[in-house]
Amino acid sequence: MTKLRATRRALLALAAALPAPALAQAFPDRPIRFVIPWPPGGTNDIVGRLVSDGMAARLGQPIVIENRGGAGGALGAEVVAKATPDGYTMLLGGSGSLTINQLVRRRLPYDPATAFAPIGMIGSGANVIVVHPSVRATNLRELQAIARTASPPLNYASPGVGSTGHAAGALITQVLGVEMEHVPYRGTGPAMNDVVAGRIQVFTNALAPMQPQIAAGNVRPLAIAGTRRNAAIPDLPTTGEAGFPDIQAATWYALLATGGTPPDRVARLHAALGATIADPEIRRKLEDGGIDVEPSESPAAFAAFVRGDHERWAPVVRRAGVSIE
Incomplete structure (x- = not known):
């Protein structure tokens, strides 16, 4: 027992001597849960699986995908909103599940202002x-x-x-x-x-x-429905070229963690995401699917983007009179 206690004391002393950055590298030390709030087969699922594979390789841990569709993405978002804020649960968020859903649903099972910790943008594709x-x-x-x-x-x-x-x-x-x-x-x-x-x-x-x-x-x-033609289908005109420049609708994709996740863990996930979508092969596959890769400079920059997207769609939803109790 004496030798065991001595070994434990030595390990504790070694951990205490390590600088904070070295300790931070311990995250993640187990698999990460990745909630895609839509059924399999759609663009969200395609993008999510591409990104999760790349991030898993860079984080050194498996990323386990869970498709949780329903309520316009709110069911899956609720899972992440109510998870332990430790960085081990991520959400594939998007313009529908984060922006539009909050505008049309009068009641959500979480507070959109505090439920999520923004990690970063993956990209967007004009509809x-x-x-x-x-x-x-x-x-x-x-x-x-x-x-x-x-x-x-x-x-x-x-x-x-x-x-x-x-x-x-x-x-x-x-x-x-x-x-x-x-x-x-x-x-x-x-x-x-x-x-x-x-x-x-x-x-x-x-x-x-x-x-x-x-x-x-x-x-x-x-x-x-964008400002420029898409390389994957170059002969298709934009809505502006067709005479309706006010029809602009892009679907964007991004990662979020549970609100309250420690900033150092958010930063680690943001770095892994950035390295993943900078990978030439992953970037090519995203672009072949019509996605313009648009990495966020920082989690804070992505949070500002989300606020701007909310302001852009609010009048459209209000004029349409769309609301769900």
Whole structure:
């Protein structure tokens, strides 16, 4: 026993002698839980898995993905908001689950102002506006004309109430001055299935899950809702080129930890994220999926971006009159 106590004292003395940075490197020393608040198969899932693989290699610990879809991302966000604030639980946040959801839901099971510790941005992708081939529109002007006379009204899908696709659809109806019926789904995959089947006429979403269906001719792209064309689909005009510059809708992706997570652990995760998306192969895969890689300079810079995004979408949601009790 005497030798055991002596060994423990020696180890404690060694730990005490180590500088603080050396101690900080002990994080993480076990697997990290990564909550994606959407079902498998959509862009969130694709982006999340790419980034988690890269971060796991750089952190030296497995990152275990948990798809927790529902309530426009609020169910998954709640899991992270209520986790122990130790850096071992992360959220793949985005414009829908963080910005739009907070604007349309009057009650959330967490306080958005304090529930999360921003880590950093991954990137964003302007949404693509597509129609089923049965809609005889090849551009937004033609869609506007068809929608004005359609009876019953055209419908548009979204990955869920409170998603970016929901807000983007509302924005399109406002700018075009038309009526369309919103049909919410539980994720991008189910929505895309019904668009391809012809049960839905219009869909606005990130490019990645659209690409195979566009290539197969199952849906027709009309425009990309950004300020510049996308390298993955260079012939598709922007909404500005189509005559509707006010239709701007990008889906962004980012990482957050539980509110109250120690700043040194947030900084460690931010550094691992930055190194991951700077990796040429990972960056190429993200860009091939229509994502513009946009690393945050710091967690604070990302927090400022989120505040600005909230201010931009608030009037759109208010004019659309969208709210959920």
